[in-house]
Each structure stands twice: as structure tokens, then as C-alpha cells.
Amino acid sequence: MSTATQTAPGDFWEVEPHHHHEGASTSIGFWIYLMSDCLMFAVLFAVFGVLGGSYAAGPGPKDLFDLELVALNTAFLLLSSITYGFAMLAMVKENTRGTLMWLGITLVFGLLFLAVEIYEFQHLIHLGAGPQRSAFLSAFFALVGTHGLHVAFGCLWLVTLMIQIRQRGLIPANRRRLACLSMFWHFLDVIWIGVFTFVYLLGMI
Amino acid sequence: MTSIEAQGDKHRAERQAEAHGDQHDDGHDHGSVRSYLTGFILSVILTAIPFAIVMAGGFESRFLTAVVVVGMAIVQILVHMVYFLHMNTRSDEGWTMMALIFTVVILVIVLSGSLWVMYNMNTNMMPQMNHEALGLGS
Numbered sequence: 001m002s003t004a005t006q007t008a009p010g011d012f013w014e015v016e017p018h019h020h021h022e023g024a025s026t027s028i029g030f031w032i033y034l035m036s037d038c039l040m041f042a043v044l045f046a047v048f049g050v051l052g053g054s055y056a057a058g059p060g061p062k063d064l065f066d067l068e069l070v071a072l073n074t075a076f077l078l079l080s081s082i083t084y085g086f087a088m089l090a091m092v093k094e095n096t097r098g099t100l101m102w103l104g105i106t107l108v109f110g111l112l113f114l115a116v117e118i119y120e121f122q123h124l125i126h127l128g129a130g131p132q133r134s135a136f137l138s139a140f141f142a143l144v145g146t147h148g149l150h151v152a153f154g155c156l157w158l159v160t161l162m163i164q165i166r167q168r169g170l171i172p173a174n175r176r177r178l179a180c181l182s183m184f185w186h187f188l189d190v191i192w193i194g195v196f197t198f199v200y201l202l203g204m205i
Numbered sequence: 206m207t208s209i210e211a212q213g214d215k216h217r218a219e220r221q222a223e224a225h226g227d228q229h230d231d232g233h234d235h236g237s238v239r240s241y242l243t244g245f246i247l248s249v250i251l252t253a254i255p256f257a258i259v260m261a262g263g264f265e266s267r268f269l270t271a272v273v274v275v276g277m278a279i280v281q282i283l284v285h286m287v288y289f290l291h292m293n294t295r296s297d298e299g300w301t302m303m304a305l306i307f308t309v310v311i312l313v314i315v316l317s318g319s320l321w322v323m324y325n326m327n328t329n330m331m332p333q334m335n336h337e338a339l340g341l342g343s
Contacts, residue, residue, distance in 0.1 A: 027296075028297040031304055032304055035305065042312040046315050078249065089241070193285070
């Protein structure tokens, strides 16, 4: 009976060290990076929240923003999210051609989003509503510009991955990279929900 | 072997099975066409409604419009988290969820803190601190 009350080493900790295969902790590490990126956006949103009403007698959101353009951009980003999802599904099915095709479509939507955003920015600057015009516009360009920069780097990453998949196929390393970019891409769409809600829609009410 | 020992062995086996379980294979949920389409359709609806409301001029009360628009955004963020980012409490033994909860807490503190403090700074500033009223403004 005395042995029953004693605890064997394996009761509370693992006796045998177990090995993680290469890249097992990549997804949690990348998630923590995304969370820190999220905090950076939180600060930019806070800046916009504080300065968003300081027009310095200049133009406000209602004079500047075109909601139809924003709706178009939102549609591009949302479509790119689902096409990336289809790329991931093709990857799971070992379908290299399908993966590349869906990644290509995602890239097109990403570039269309950037094109519309660059058009909007240069239109605003042309109107004299550049980032130096007022605190509101500085905060606007900082927030929306940072998001646009993320999308631009996401597109660059997408091109790099497409080349790697074309050269090496869907090897484990490429699958891991695709999974990371998938998180990054969907995360950017989540940030965009915040942008179009707090910057554009609430500004136009 | 006594029944207590047998029970102890069983528990030990279960614990080790848990510890060595899912994390060694891929362990990630990649979703299905169905789940992506569900997420996509929900997102389209949750985007179209606030845009339509604001484009049509909004409700009588601006506050109500703002609440509806922000509410839709929060729901859509949750939809994206579940259907596109496949968030759940199980992946990486719950650490993804812990990191997310921590981030949300910091995010709420940063946003509400900044807005609250800066609002009070703005309204409680003494009049003579107002440079524009004194003609010192640029």
C-alpha cells in the first residue's frame, strides 16, 4: 500500500525529453510578431482617435473621402483574403498548380488595392490635403500609409513565395512560409476593418 | 496491484498522451471551402450594411449610427478570426489564444487611455494656455 501513495517521476513531468521537429514553433512565433504589429497599429489608431478632429481650419473627412472608392478597396482586400484561403486549400491537397494560380489571383487583388490607395493618396496631395496640412491628415496618412506599406510588403513576399514554390514545389519549408503569409494576409484584412470603420465610416457620419 | 495503483497508471498514461498528442503532427486547422465561403459571405454582409447605412446618410441619431457601425466591425473581426485565421483555444496548447487575449487587453488600455487622457487635457486646459486666443498661434 505504501507504494500507492508515492509518486512516480512520470506523474508530474515528462521523464523522456521529446523533440520538436524543425519549424514546430514557427506559427506561435509568427503569431506573437503579428500581435506586436497589432499593438503598433493600436498606437496609430489611438493617435488618429486623438488628432482625428484637429483639422487646423483645413478640409475634414467629408470634404476629402470618397466612400465608393473605399468600398471598392474593401472588396479587393476581402476577395484577396478568400482567394488566399483557396490557395491554402489547394496546398493541403498537394495541388501545386492550383496553389500558384490562387496565389497569383491574390497578388492581383493586392496590387489593385495598392493602386486604388496610391490613386487616393496622390488625389489628396493634389488637392493640397497632404500629410503636412493638419494633424488630422498627418494621423490619417500615418495610419492608412502604414497599412498600405504592410500590403506592399505582403505582395513582395507573395511574389517571392510564388518563385520558391515554382522552383522547389510544396516542400515542408514552403508550406510553413505559406501558412505564415496566410496569417499575415488575413491579419491585414482585420486591420483594414478597423481602418474603414474608424477612419472612413465614422468620419463620414 | 491495488486499484489505486491501477488508477494512477491510467491517469499517467492519459497525461502523457495529452502531452505528446496533437502538437507533433501539423496540428493546424486549414479550414474547408465551406468554412471560407461562410466567412466570406458573412464578411460581405457585415461590410455592406454599415457602408449602406453611412452612404444613405445614417440614422437620425449620429450616436446610434456610430454604435451600429462599430458593432458590425467588431462582429466582422470575430468572423475573420474564426473563419480565416482559424483561431481556437487548442492550437499551440492555447498559447495563441493567450497572446491574443494579452494583446486585446493592452490594445483596450492604449486606446481608451489615450482618448480619455487627451480629451481631459483638451477640455481642462486653462484658458491662458490657449495660444491662438492670445494671438501667439502660428
